[in-house]
Amino acid sequence: MITLYHARFSGNSHRVHLMLSLLGLPFREVEIDLFKGEHKQPPFLGLNPWGRVPVLADDGLVIRDSLAILVYLAEKYGDDGWYPKEPVERAAVSEWLGIAGDDVVRGPGVAMLTKLLGDYVKADYDDALKRAYTLLKIMDAHLTGRDWLASDRPTIADVACYCYVASAPKGGIDLAPYAQVRQWLRRVEGLSGFVPFINAVPAGSAAA
Numbered sequence: 001m002i003t004l005y006h007a008r009f010s011g012n013s014h015r016v017h018l019m020l021s022l023l024g025l026p027f028r029e030v031e032i033d034l035f036k037g038e039h040k041q042p043p044f045l046g047l048n049p050w051g052r053v054p055v056l057a058d059d060g061l062v063i064r065d066s067l068a069i070l071v072y073l074a075e076k077y078g079d080d081g082w083y084p085k086e087p088v089e090r091a092a093v094s095e096w097l098g099i100a101g102d103d104v105v106r107g108p109g110v111a112m113l114t115k116l117l118g119d120y121v122k123a124d125y126d127d128a129l130k131r132a133y134t135l136l137k138i139m140d141a142h143l144t145g146r147d148w149l150a151s152d153r154p155t156i157a158d159v160a161c162y163c164y165v166a167s168a169p170k171g172g173i174d175l176a177p178y179a180q181v182r183q184w185l186r187r188v189e190g191l192s193g194f195v196p197f198i199n200a201v202p203a204g205s206a207a208a
């Protein structure tokens with residue numbers, strides 16, 4: 001049985017939740033309360049000494065990074081489309097995974113967290129905005145004439161990039177000028193098994 005240790009508030013966690021759902025895999029959820037610091041204490045630190053969510057446990061195997069988990073799930077449970085074996089397509093997917101782990105998080109991800117959590121997040125909002133608009137400009141041009149980021153069908157690149165780009169407006173970022181990006185978001189949301197990202201700050205939490 002697969003167990004997902006995650007936080008509803010976390011976009012990195014949503015990537016994994018979305019992938020499990022797109023693949024139609026049954027799984028058990030364990031919510032880790034980041035605002036209470038559960039991720040920095042035992043027993044969670046025993047699963048992930050880095051003290052971060054998400055973590056996936058599958059039959060004794062523990063994987064600790066959202067992008068590594070997407071690769072694992074696609075390879076183990078998906079068909080070849082999610083993480084194509086063909087070298088050129090695989091390289092394109094991997095390139096977008098790199099962007100998902102860097103620009104997507106440090107741009108729209110940080111902008112959204114800063115707007116929602118304020119001083120709780122020690123981040124440079126202006127830097128996040130700059131990164132977000134650079135990302136959106138490049139993504140919009142890239143998506144012109146194509147439906148998906150890295151192939152002619154959805155891959156884990158789309159799953160990895162979706163959540164923080166979709167949440168950009170919560171970070172004060174206007175998606176109106178980026179028509180190709182908006183259409184791509186709607187395509188992801190139209191996939192069978194899609195689950196939305198619900199990231200309200202829990203009432204009564206340290207950040208509320």
Ligand SMILES: N[C@@H](CCC(=O)N[C@@H](CS)C(=O)NCC(=O)O)C(=O)O
Nearest residue numbers: 010011012051052053054065066067
């Ligand atoms: N590279 C990791 C990053 C995970 C990460 O930073 N998770 C955040 C929540 S979105 C977290 O647990 N932060 C707590 C911390 O770093 O103290 C991944 O993709 O899973």
